[in-house]
Amino acid sequence: MEALFDAAPFTGYVFPNETVIPWSLMIVIYPYITGLVAGSFTVATFYHVFGVPRFRPVARFALLTSLSFMVFVPVPLLLHLGHPERSMNVLLTPHLTSAFAAFGFFATFYVVLVSLEIWFAYRENIVAWAQERKGLLGLFYRVLSLGSYEISPNTKAYDAKWLKALAVTGIVGAHGLHGYVGFVFGSLKSREWWGSDLMPVIFLVSAITSGIAILIVLYVVTSRVRKVPVDLDCLKGMAYMLWGFLIFTTVLEFLEFTNMIYKGREGIETIVAMAIGPLGFSLGVLQMGFAVIAFFIMTYFMWRSTQDRQMVIGVTISALLMLVSVFAMRWNVVIGGQELSKTLQGLLSFHAPLLGREGLLTMLMVFALPFGLLWVLTRLLPPWVPKPDHVLSR
Amino acid sequence: MADSESRMPRHIVRLLLIFAIGGAIALIARILFQDKSYGRYGIYRGDAVAEIAADEPMYQGPGYCQSCHAERHAEWTAGIHKVVVCETCHGAAAKHPSAKAAVTVDLAGKSTRVRIAGERLEHIKLAIPADSVKLCTLCHEKMPGRPAAQKQIEVSSHAGGQQCIVCHNPHSPKIGAAGAQKAGKPGDAAAGRKKAAACAACHGAEGVSGNPEWPSLAGQQRGYLAGALLAYKSGARPDPMMSAQAKGLSEADIGDLAAFYSDASCKAAGSKSSAQLASAGKAKAAACASCHGAEGVSGNPAWPSLAGLQEAYLVNALKAYQSGARRNPMMAGLAKGLSEAEIGQLAAYYAGLKCK
Amino acid sequence: MKWKIGEHRPDRRRLLRLLGRAFVYAGTALFSVGLMGRRGLAAAIPALAGTGYDWTKHRWGFGIDATRCIGCLRCVEAxxxxxGVSRDAHHFRTWVERYVYLKGEKAPRIDSQADPGNIAASGSETEYRFDNRYRDAKVEKAFFVPKLCNQCEHPPCVQVCPVGATFRTxxxxxxxxxxxxxxxQYCVQACPYGARSFNPKHEVTDKCTWCYHRITRGLKPACVEACPVDARIFGDQNDPESPISRFIRExxxxxLQPAMGTSPNVFYVGIEKEVV
Structure with a gap:
């Protein structure tokens, strides 16, 4: 029989109850997936709200990406819960002083919002497909069209207004959502590693970084699969964003750590011991090291200001590095925070289980799900716009 | 025309309708599924409080034990262990003595959904701790961190690793506490000699008894003698002859008598039984040695020396412990397992030993 | 507006905190009134197993006299x-820590009954005893400290529970x-004292309740009942002659960790600065 719990070995003194680490891989992947939502939505907003035309090629794809990940954000949480069947309690009787209580509403609201945003962005296509397609697929589009095929200047004006209003709400929501995820950790005074005022901000900017990064990777990969050339102008735009947020993120993370060391409050020896010991590789190499390498690669291409195949490769590699770096950051926060004992006089060591409800395999599966959904969504609602069409149809 | 242009398109009207329906369903669901007691006292399920409070207590307190074990209870309250409640050593009494009394509370209390019942129904009979060394050292092992006021022993050098209950009564563990009073004045042997006149008829003028059933007192442990007289006086150790004798004695008299007899020089009664019997007794006596001394001469003033005592007296004493006529939890436990033959062997062995 | 020296100056932090709290409470209250209006905000007393216990009349408190504790762990056992706490070395409603200051060492050596060495000494994870590892060491100072839930006035665990499954009576x-x-397990994270654990069998959080089912019947908590040296003191802070009132007074x-702002209701005597 599988053991009911894994007990973590420790050094120094830790409270007896701490030896079972409460939050494991599912809580690592949860803010990571949430972050991807926020980042890709930000790119879409740049087109839909700020009207930056160079993002047009990925604007709708970014929305689909955002939705694909958002739909699966609750999955790791449900897998983590001891009683997922009671999860509706969060919606029925939310306890408003809890950072978690907002989640059910936030997630629901956000899924609805992104879906609506997509619906308005695609409405003209949906109406067209509803009239063209036959069979099951045709039925699907007809349901989506809500039985109204009306396309007129009036409807176009309405749709554009809704699209913009939703995007504005969405950008607030996306950032609120991720700032809130940071708040989940940052608001806990019990954990020295988490209880920082900078935590929500760091979560937010690193979320955007990772979201842009995954969009870059997905865009380049799908372009290759579709055998169409990458829109270099668009890619460079995303690269600029990635570059900027990367710098922002890394500086904030560095500031936070320096702050902690400089203040040197009680238990700082233990914190340093953790940062250079058990967390050394994931903090020093994966999180910080990868971000710095990505920074130099990107700086090189930004500096050169050429747009060629090399830039595509360089930017994609940087994006991949940032995806790893942000994942490592989530790991370091969630796992690191719990490896540092509340006594500040001991360290625990977490060992990720391979199998089980919260094991590595489950985590990989959970992370694979959004890609599957994204594949389905791009089939149902092709996001790609023909190249020559440079006029904004707003 | 301007009117029709600004009119809300059908698909938006339908969308809003869907939201209205969705919202209504959510509200109805909330009213239907929300627990009825939620929010009665605060932002929680009000019924939970009574459910938690309905858990049955497992630890019942000494009063519960007293109702059946009055004797043990009295013994315990008189001793220094009265600060340690019964259940601290014997475990929770809630499921004792009968299975019907077993409670199946769980961390979720009354709930039928959450229970750890199995773990609660293990033993209906409460444990009498088998390994007293393991149990007693939980509190009494000498260990840095324990306050000085706590009685502590060096486990490796204390009593050769024997079970604690060999010498200590766990319910009243102070040695000699059973009946023995505070030492009081040391006692005056010379005064005791005068008072001993009344005893001489049976126990001999110098405390060496000539009767096989009456014990010699000369050379006996002072604390034991005093304790025995006090026990006769109080009735804790009933004896038709001795109770009457002891009744008239003051505590000072007792101290003096004890001093006199313990200082008197002893004379072994000797054994009339075969040497074979005595050597068999010697083998059995290993269990007695820790308190009564390897050669039957006790090292502790509270425990009697046995060497050279009257053989018939020793037999009677052991039988009295067996039957309960002489009450002593330690001796009762030790004597319980002895056969008549073994008692004879032990008595023969001790009677034949040289006294101090 | 300027404040002159000597003039009473309102504590800004406190003010902010109060405002924050007022905001949260107002929100919660509004929300609750909105949701539970149909029932009204009842202030009634629950019928506690027909005992006639009135929960508005008591204010329970707990004292720990660490100078008396002998580390026998009978409280943990009880x-x-x-x-019905999980019988292993990783789930406790109450536990005992040992602090040993060795000559020449700055920081104390700390362990609890859950330490592997102590588990080895007891021979099983289901029984608890402290080993005698410092028997031959040069010990400058040593003491035991029982720990349990502090039943804080401002419990961070209650604050973070998303569904109101934990609450303060x-x-x-x-x-x-x-x-x-x-x-x-958000509450497990939020408790600065490590007092909460997750029951692996029932997959719900568990914590010390001061034996609520006992104290509402007029009994002492089981750990207090079992303690052979009166190191644990329990009583009603509303009663000036209760053991806890006397303990606090005398x-x-x-x-523990007063800077957390939790206002604990477990009061300690005889502990050192390293005890958190």
Whole structure:
């Protein structure tokens, strides 16, 4: 029989109850997936709200990406819960002083919002497909069209207004959502590693970084699969964003750590011991090291200001590095925070289980799900716009 | 025309309708599924409080034990262990003595959904701790961190690793506490000699008894003698002859008598039984040695020396412990397992030993 | 507006905190009134197993006299039995820590009954005893410290529970509704004292309740009942002659991690600065 719990070995003194680490891989992947939502939505907003035309090629794809990940954000949480069947309690009787209580509403609201945003962005296509397609697929589009095929200047004006209003709400929501995820950790005074005022901000900017990064990777990969050339102008735009947020993120993370060391409050020896010991590789190499390498690669291409195949490769590699770096950051926060004992006089060591409800395999599966959904969504609602069409149809 | 242009398109009207329906369903669901007691006292399920409070207590307190074990209870309250409640050593009494009394509370209390019942129904009979060394050292092992006021022993050098209950009564563990009073004045042997006149008829003028059933007192442990007289006086150790004798004695008299007899020089009664019997007794006596001394001469003033005592007296004493006529939890436990033959062997062995 | 020296200056932090709290409470209250209006905000007293216990009349408190504790762990044993806590070395409602200051060492050596060495000494994870590892060491100072839930006035665990499955009663005990807990373990994270654990079998959080089912019947908590040296003191802070009121009055007591702003209701005597 599988053991009911894994007990973590420790050094120094830790409270007896701490030896079972409460939050494991599912809580690592949860803010990571949430972050991807926020980042890709930000790119879409740049087109839909700020009207930056160079993002047009990925604007709708970014929305689909955002939705694909958002739909699966609750999955790791449900897998983590001891009683997922009671999860509706969060919606029925939310306890408003809890950072978690907002989640059910936030997630629901956000899924609805992104879906609506997509619906308005695609409405003209949906109406067209509803009239063209036959069979099951045709039925699907007809349901989506809500039985109204009306396309007129009036409807176009309405749709554009809704699209913009939703995007504005969405950008607030996306950032609120991720700032809130940071708040989940940052608001806990019990954990020295988490209880920082900078935590929500760091979560937010690193979320955007990772979201842009995954969009870059997905865009380049799908372009290759579709055998169409990458829109270099668009890619460079995303690269600029990635570059900027990367710098922002890394500086904030560095500031936070320096702050902690400089203040040197009680238990700082233990914190340093953790940062250079058990967390050394994931903090020093994966999180910080990868971000710095990505920074130099990107700086090189930004500096050169050429747009060629090399830039595509360089930017994609940087994006991949940032995806790893942000994942490592989530790991370091969630796992690191719990490896540092509340006594500040001991360290625990977490060992990720391979199998089980919260094991590595489950985590990989959970992370694979959004890609599957994204594949389905791009089939149902092709996001790609023909190249020559440079006029904004707003 | 301007009117029709600004009119809300059908698909938006339908969308809003869907939201209205969705919202209504959510509200109805909330009213239907929300627990009825939620929010009665605060932002929680009000019924939970009574459910938690309905858990049955497992630890019942000494009063519960007293109702059946009055004797043990009295013994315990008189001793220094009265600060340690019964259940601290014997475990929770809630499921004792009968299975019907077993409670199946769980961390979720009354709930039928959450229970750890199995773990609660293990033993209906409460444990009498088998390994007293393991149990007693939980509190009494000498260990840095324990306050000085706590009685502590060096486990490796204390009593050769024997079970604690060999010498200590766990319910009243102070040695000699059973009946023995505070030492009081040391006692005056010379005064005791005068008072001993009344005893001489049976126990001999110098405390060496000539009767096989009456014990010699000369050379006996002072604390034991005093304790025995006090026990006769109080009735804790009933004896038709001795109770009457002891009744008239003051505590000072007792101290003096004890001093006199313990200082008197002893004379072994000797054994009339075969040497074979005595050597068999010697083998059995290993269990007695820790308190009564390897050669039957006790090292502790509270425990009697046995060497050279009257053989018939020793037999009677052991039988009295067996039957309960002489009450002593330690001796009762030790004597319980002895056969008549073994008692004879032990008595023969001790009677034949040289006294101090 | 300027403040002159000597003039009373309102504590800004406190003000902010009060405002924050007022905001949260107002929100919660509004929300609750909105949701539960149909029932009204009842202030009634629950019928506690027909005992006539009135939870508005009591304010329970707990004292720990660390100078008396002998580290026998009978309290831990009693607690596990009384409350059906998982029988292993990783789930405790109450536990005992040992602090040993060796000559020449700055920091104390700390362990609890859950330490592997102590588990080896007891021979099983289901029984608890302290080993004698410092028997031959040069010990400068040593003491035992029992720990349990502090039943804080401002419990961070209650603050973070998303569903209201944990709450503070008017008599001053933080309880968990095991039938409502979703098992997210946010409260486990939020407790600065490590007092909460996650029951692996039932997958709900568990914590010390000061034996709420006992104290509402007029009994002492099981750990207090089992303690052979009166190192644990329990009583009603509303009653000036209760053991806890006397304990607080007659000693210079302290609480754990006061800077957390939790206002604990477990009062300690005889501990050192390293005890958190």
């Amino acid at each position: 607690c596990k039995t009384e409350n 008017p008599d001053g005990v933080v309880l968990i509704d095991h039938d409502y807990c979703i098992g997210c 000693n210079r007591v302290q609480v």
